[in-house]
Amino acid sequence: MNPPSAPHERPQAADAGGVVLFARLDATVVLPALQVELAVLLPRPWLDHVNRNDYIGGWDVLPLRCQRQHVDAHPILxxxxxxxxxxxxxxxxxxxxxxxxxxxxxLQCPLRAVRLMRLKAGAQIRPHFDPGLSLESGQARLHLSIQTSDTIDFLVEGRRVPMRAGELWYFNAERTHEVHNRGDSDRINLVIDCVANDWLRAQVAAGAAARS
Incomplete structure (x- = not known):
């Protein structure tokens, strides 16, 4: 694996073959309002991530949207x-x-799962990949940081995604990625899985071009 990009560098959004690894999307985000809602949601019961081999420390989830058949089912489903x-x-x-x-x-694309995901202070998500979650496979995973800091290293193929609070990003989850929370506060992202339609492809292409 390539060493991570330093925070002051501007890592390229695409690999040598032109496949987009990450891109910031254009969105109107009212961060203070999102943070107020997050504060209300924090006391709810969150679920430890079930893929326990994929992380060290605390990583948990609050589901906001799920398969219709599971609306009245156990929160793990x-x-x-x-x-x-x-x-x-x-x-x-x-x-x-x-x-x-x-x-x-x-988001002018069909939405699938929507979750809040919290990586606790000092925790890390080990390098892994998520099959099927890329534009090339017809689905996409978007992240919006509601609570974050400069001590978060979100790496895709060793390249640091410069994600700041209030920004919406696509990243190619089929590629090896990892996250390190090196700070003393939790990182909480809104994570949106969606169908990769023409609108989303155009948004990602525009975001990647802005970094080229």
Whole structure:
């Protein structure tokens, strides 16, 4: 694996073959409103991530949208049964999150799972990849940091994604990626899985071109 890019460098968004590894997307984000909603959601029961071999420390999830068949099921199914299915539904918790709903409404592509994901202080997600989650495979994973810091290293193929709070990013989850929280506060992202339609492809292409 290549060594990670230093924070002051500007890593290229695509690999040598032109496949986009990450790109910032154009979105109107009202970060203070999202942070207020997050504060309300923090006392709810979050779920430890089920892939325990993939991380060290604390990594947990609060599902916001899941497969329709799991709306009344155990939260573990709501949060982690996300690889198959074509029928998705917001969970009741989203009724109380207008800022998150407004952000999701800007995405002109079919939405699948939506979750809040918290990587606790000092934790790390080991290098891994998620099959099927890339533009090339017809699905995409987007991240929006609601709470983060400069001590977060989010690496895709060894390249640091310069993700700041209030920014919406696509990254190619089929490529090897890892996250290190080297700080003393938790990182919390809104993570959105969606269908990679023409609109999203154009958004990613524009974001990648802006970094070239």
């Amino acid at each position: 709501q949060g982690f049964a996300i690889t198959d299915g074509e029928d998705w539904q917001d969970l009741p918790v989203l009724d109380h999150c207008p800022a998150i709903r407004d952000l999701l409404a800007q």
